[in-house]
Amino acid sequence: MKKKSTIRKILNYIKKYRWLMLLSILLAALTVVLTLYVPILVGKAIDCIVAPGKVNFSILGYLLIQIAIAAALTALFQWIMNMINNRVTYHVVRDIRADAFRKIQILPLKLLDAHQSGEIISRVIADVDQFADGLLMGFTQLFSGIVTILVTLVFMLFINVKITLVVVLLTPVSLFVANFVAKHTYQMFRSQSEIRAEQTAFIDEMVGNQKVVQAFSREDETLKLFDEINERLEKSSLKAIFYSSLTNPSTRFVNSLVYAGVGLFGALAALNGNLSVGGLTSFLSYANQYTKPFNEISGVVTELQNALACAARIFELIEETPQIPEPENPCVLQNVKGRxxxxxxxxxxxxxxxxxxxxxxxxxxxxxxxxxxxxxxxxxxxxxxxxxxxxxxxxxxxxxxxxxxxxxxxxxxxxxxxxxxxxxxxxxxxxxxxxxxxxxxxxxxxxxxxxxxxxxxxxxxxxxxxxxxxxxxxxxxxxxxxxxxxxxxxxxxxxxxxxxxxxxxxxxxxxxxxxxxxxxxxxxxxxxxxxxxxxxxxxxxxxxxxxxxxxxxxxxxxxxxxxxxxxxxxxxxxxxxx
CATH class of the missing domain: 3.40.50.300 (P-loop containing nucleotide triphosphate hydrolases)
Known part of the structure; x- marks a missing residue:
C-alpha cells in the first residue's frame, strides 16, 4: 500500500512533464519498430543468397542501404529519447529537492531538534540521488522494454502464429520470477537506506566534533561505533543486492528456454517448408529481442525497489507537519517600542x-x-x-x-x-x-x-x-x-x-x-x-x-x-x- 502511495506521488511530479514523456514514448516506439524492422531486412538479404553463383546483388545492395538508414535513424531517435529522459529525471529530482528544502524552512524547530542533521542531509542528497538513478533507468529501459515486447509479438505473429504461441506461453514464468523477487527486496532496500542515513549522520557528527573526540581520546571507541554501523550497512546491502541479483539469471534461464523452443519449432517448420531460412533467422532474432527486455525490466524492477524505498523516505520529510501557519490576515508589526x-x-x-x-x-x-x-x-x-x-x-x-x-x-x-x-x-x-x-x-x-x-x-x-x-x-x-x-x-x-x-x-x-x-x-x-x-x-x-x-x-x-x-x-x- 505504501509503495503504491509513493508511486502516485512520483507520478504527480512527472505529470508536469507529460508532453516530454509522451514524446519519449513515441521515440521509444519508433526506435523499437526500426530495430525490429532490421531483422526482416536481414532475413530478406539472406534469402537473396540462394547458392554459390546465385546471389541477387541488386536487391541485396538495396536491402543493405535500407539496413544502414534504419540503423542511423535508430541511433538518432535513441539519442534524443535519452536526452529527454535525462531532462525529465533531473527536473523531477530538482523539484523534489526544492520541495524538501522548502519544507525544511517551515518545519517546527522541535522536529529538526529531534533528528540528526546528517540524517536529514542524507534524505535530501543521498536518497534523492538513488531515486534519480532508478527513475532514469526506469525511463530509459522500462518504456523501451514494454514497447519492444508488444511490437515484437506483432512482428512474430506475421511470420508464424504457432511459434509465437510457444513464446507467449513461456513468458509468464519470467514475469512470475521478477515479481517474486521485487516484492521481497523493497523492505531490504528501505533498511539499507535507513542505515546509510544513520552512517551519514554519524560521520557528520564526528567530523564536526573531531576536536572533542581527540581531546577525550575517543578515537578507538568512535572507530568501533563506525565499524558497527558499517557492518550493519554491509549486511543489509549484501542481502538486498544478493536477492535482487537473483532476478537476472532466473529470467535469463527462462529466456534461454524460449530461445531453444523457438529454434526447435522453427527448424521443424523450415524442414516442412512452412518457413524459409531467412524467416527462421528473423524469428530467432525476434525471440532474442522479445526476451531481452525481460532481463532489462527485471534489472529495472530491482533498481526501482531501491528508488521507491529512497523516494518514500524523502516524501516522509516533504509531508511532515509544518509549523503552525500564520492567520489569514496577520498583523505586521511596525514602530515596535518593546512593550x-x-x-x-x-x-x-x-x-x-x-x-x-x-x-x-x-x-x-x-x-x-x-x-x-x-x-x-x-x-x-x-x-x-x-x-x-x-x-x-x-x-x-x-x-x-x-x-x-x-x-x-x-x-x-x-x-x-x-x-x-x-x-x-x-x-x-x-x-x-x-x-x-x-x-x-x-x-x-x-x-x-x-x-x-x-x-x-x-x-x-x-x-x-x-x-x-x-x-x-x-x-x-x-x-x-x-x-x-x-x-x-x-x-x-x-x-x-x-x-x-x-x-x-x-x-x-x-x-x-x-x-x-x-x-x-x-x-x-x-x-x-x-x-x-x-x-x-x-x-x-x-x-x-x-x-x-x-x-x-x-x-x-x-x-x-x-x-x-x-x-x-x-x-x-x-x-x-x-
Whole structure:
C-alpha cells in the first residue's frame, strides 16, 4: 500500500512533464519498430543468397542501404529519447529537492531538534540521488522494454502464429520470477537506506566534533561505533543486492528456454517448408529481442525497489507537519517600542515533563531584563518562546498589544536582534556576514558597526579585509572573533529589541569590558533581554528575573535581590567562593 502511495506521488511530479514523456514514448516506439524492422531486412538479404553463383546483388545492395538508414535513424531517435529522459529525471529530482528544502524552512524547530542533521542531509542528497538513478533507468529501459515486447509479438505473429504461441506461453514464468523477487527486496532496500542515513549522520557528527573526540581520546571507541554501523550497512546491502541479483539469471534461464523452443519449432517448420531460412533467422532474432527486455525490466524492477524505498523516505520529510501557519490576515508589526507581556505562559518540550508553568511578566519599553538561574531552568527556552521558535502550550505572549501568534513571523523576528553563545556564520565574505540582516546598509555604516563591536581591528589584519572569504565554521577565526562578527551584525541592524544570550562568553575580559560599554550604548531606549551566567555582567539591569524549574522565584534590581538574601544572593555569592 505504501509503495503504491509513493508511486502516485512520483507520478504527480512527472505529470508536469507529460508532453516530454509522451514524446519519449513515441521515440521509444519508433526506435523499437526500426530495430525490429532490421531483422526482416536481414532475413530478406539472406534469402537473396540462394547458392554459390546465385546471389541477387541488386536487391541485396538495396536491402543493405535500407539496413544502414534504419540503423542511423535508430541511433538518432535513441539519442534524443535519452536526452529527454535525462531532462525529465533531473527536473523531477530538482523539484523534489526544492520541495524538501522548502519544507525544511517551515518545519517546527522541535522536529529538526529531534533528528540528526546528517540524517536529514542524507534524505535530501543521498536518497534523492538513488531515486534519480532508478527513475532514469526506469525511463530509459522500462518504456523501451514494454514497447519492444508488444511490437515484437506483432512482428512474430506475421511470420508464424504457432511459434509465437510457444513464446507467449513461456513468458509468464519470467514475469512470475521478477515479481517474486521485487516484492521481497523493497523492505531490504528501505533498511539499507535507513542505515546509510544513520552512517551519514554519524560521520557528520564526528567530523564536526573531531576536536572533542581527540581531546577525550575517543578515537578507538568512535572507530568501533563506525565499524558497527558499517557492518550493519554491509549486511543489509549484501542481502538486498544478493536477492535482487537473483532476478537476472532466473529470467535469463527462462529466456534461454524460449530461445531453444523457438529454434526447435522453427527448424521443424523450415524442414516442412512452412518457413524459409531467412524467416527462421528473423524469428530467432525476434525471440532474442522479445526476451531481452525481460532481463532489462527485471534489472529495472530491482533498481526501482531501491528508488521507491529512497523516494518514500524523502516524501516522509516533504509531508511532515509544518509549523503552525500564520492567520489569514496577520498583523505586521511596525514602530515596535518593546512593550511586552507574558500572560500565564506554560510550555514543555515533552508533554509529560513540565518546564515553564503559569509564567507572568510585564516589560516596559526600554527596560533591560536580565534572566538568570541554574542550567536547565528555562532561560534559553524563554528566548525561544519570545522569538516564536517554539509556540507556547498555554497562555499568550503579547507584543505591542498583539498576540505574537497573530503577527507575521518575519515582522516579529525583525523586531529582535540576537547574539547567542553559539555563533552562526555563513560561507561568504566578512562583509556578507555583517550585512546579513541589513544588506542595503552602506560600507561606512558597516565599518562603524565593526568598530563599535571591536571587530574592525582584526578584520583589517585579514588578507583581504572585509572581502576575506570564510567558511560556515569561521575557518581560522577564533571563537571570540566569530562572536564579535555576530555582535557587529546586530549593531548594524539596530533592531528595536535585543536578546543577548551569553553574548560575550567567548571574549577576553578586556574586550568584554569594551563590548559591554558598546552594548550599553546600543541598549539605550531599546527593550533588552540578557541571559547571563556571570552575574557581575547584569548588575545594571532594570529588572532581574531569577528562574528556577521554569518559574520566576525572585525578581527585582540587583541591590534589592542581594538585600533579600534569597536564591539570587546565593547564586551571586557562589561566584566568589573559593
Amino acid at each position: 511586552l507581556s507574558l500572560r500565564d505562559v506554560s510550555f514543555s518540550y515533552v508533554p509529560e515533563r513540565k518546564l515553564i508553568e503559569h509564567f507572568n511578566l510585564a516589560v516596559q519599553p526600554g527596560q533591560r531584563i536580565a534572566i538568570v538561574g541554574p542550567t536547565g531552568c528555562g532561560k534559553t527556552t524563554l528566548i525561544n518562546l519570545l522569538m516564536r521558535f517554539y509556540d507556547v502550550t498555554g497562555g499568550s505572549i503579547v507584543l505591542e498589544g498583539e498576540d505574537i501568534r497573530n503577527v507575521t513571523r518575519k515582522s516579529l523576528r525583525q523586531s529582535y536582534g540576537m547574539v547567542l553563545q553559539e555563533t552562526w556564520l555563513k560561507s561568504g565574505t566578512i562583509r556578507d556576514n555583517i550585512k546579513m540582516g541589513a544588506p542595503e546598509a552602506s560600507d561606512e555604516a558597516m565599518v562603524e558597526a565593526a568598530k563599535a563591536s571591536h571587530a574592525h581591528s582584526f578584520i583589517k589584519r585579514l588578507p583581504k579585509g572585509y572581502d576575506t572569504e570564510i567558511s560556515d565554521d569561521g575557518g581560522s577565526l577564533s571563537q571570540g572573533q566569530k562572536q564579535l562578527l555576530c555582535i557587529a551584525r546586530v549593531m548594524l541592524n539596530k533592531p528595536p529589541m535585543l536578546i543577548l544570550d551569553e553574548a560575550t562568553s567567548s571574549i577576553d575580559t578586556r574586550t568584554e569590558l569594551k563590548i559591554q560599554d558598546a552594548f550599553a550604548r546600543l541598549m539605550q531606549g531599546r527593550t533588552s533581554f540578557i541571559v547571563a551566567h556571570r552575574l557581575s555582567t547584569i548588575q545594571n539591569a532594570d529588572k532581574i528575573l531569577v528562574m528556577k524549574d521554569g518559574n520566576i522565584v525572585e525578581q527585582g534590581s540587583h541591590t534589592e535581590l542581594i538585600e533579600k538574601n534569597g536564591f539570587y544572593a546565593k547564586l551571586y555569592n557562589s561566584q566568589f567562593e573559593v
